[in-house]
Amino acid sequence: MTAPGENPFAALGVTATQQTLYLTLLYNPGSTLGELAGMSEAPRPRLAALLLEMEDLGMISAEGAAGVAGEGGASAPADRAYTAHPPDAVVETLIRRRETEFIRARIEAKRINGDLLAAEQRSNPEKLVEVIDGLDAVIQRYEQVQRAAVRHVKAIDKPPYAVDPVSPNAIERERLANGVEYRAIYTPEARPSTLLDILIEVFDTCWEQATPLRFDDESGPVDVWPRLSEADRHLLTLLAAGLKDEAVARHTGMGARTVSRHVARLLRTLNARTRFQAGVHAARRGLV
Missing domain, CATH: 1.10.10 (Arc Repressor Mutant, subunit A)
Incomplete structure (x- = not known):
């Protein structure tokens, strides 16, 4: 041979x-x-x-x-x-055998580690928290924790950072692909968000352009608004409550088409685009 x-x-x-x-x-x-x-x-x-x-x-x-x-x-x-047996089949068989041995070794290591931790907690309760010093040690332990996760990784994201927060976390992507779920709580100063800034700006703009909704006595002069009949006031009250034409018809006894015509006329009169807006304008000006 x-x-x-x-x-x-x-x-x-x-x-x-x-x-x-x-x-x-x-x-x-x-x-x-x-x-x-x-x-x-x-x-x-x-x-x-x-x-x-x-x-x-x-x-x-x-x-x-x-x-x-x-x-x-x-x-x-x-x-x-x-x-x-063919080499490829032999290799696959041996790999599966070694994987089984690795799994058993991992389980045994976790068991021994749990026993040691329990003994340490009983004898030295002040050592329940592990203190890690040094930037490299922190980064290494952070990677170890992620790789050891089986189901979840739970984190509180708060500066200062040991790693660059802008750089992608390759380990996180790898663990996500393996079915590990990441749950993180971010402090307000954790990371800038362009999308959040845009949404805040859009909200502020809409807020400035919106009409305030008031139900108090602070209303402007009503002489610039048209006079409304009692039927119109009652109709606006129903519109401000959000009722549809069919519901308004049942409350007023009018037909649905008649209600639609009155609503269209009131929208033009009050320069409103929606039924609810018409009711709000009328309430703000004390017309209802």
Whole structure:
């Protein structure tokens, strides 16, 4: 057998010896333990143990039944024909195995960390809050907190900042893509908003141009306004309450078309664009 200088499967938990034996089977499919022993300098029991390990890893499969003693009491059939699985399938199998191991390690680390934290809280309650000094340390911990989040990241955004607030948060975009929800409360001085400034300006402009709504005695002179009949005043009162023509017709006993004609006349008389505006103008001037 010829062994390459590098082991591409090392990161997946495959030893160099296993990788060498795998390549041998890849180019010599269907080899038995005896045939492999003739192609290798490794002792026969060692080869038997390696074949069992590689079967367990999902790297190879075999056909046959008889067995032979291997290292540590392990046994491998002597007349079984061994075949290596395709490299891409082997890599995927090994990756899934390692991912499972990583998940177990993460769970165990969290459990141990929780135990340590609980013990620390019992013995040193004053250390419940971690104080981080230094700009680099703050940035590093901020990134760690985001990457460790599984469901939510909750933050209060307030200057001064450790990182440039204008620059995009690449980690946040990555975590959002992975289903992590971000909830942040921003203080008024946290970040400028051009859209908010525009909306405030639009509101202020509309406020200055709007007609104040008053229901007190502060009304201007009424001599510049036309005289209204009692029916008109009653109609304006209903309009100011927001009633539609059908509802006004039911209150006044008039037909819907008659109400529409009276409303159109009052709008022209009061120089109003809407029914509600006509009622407001009339209320402001003491006409109703």
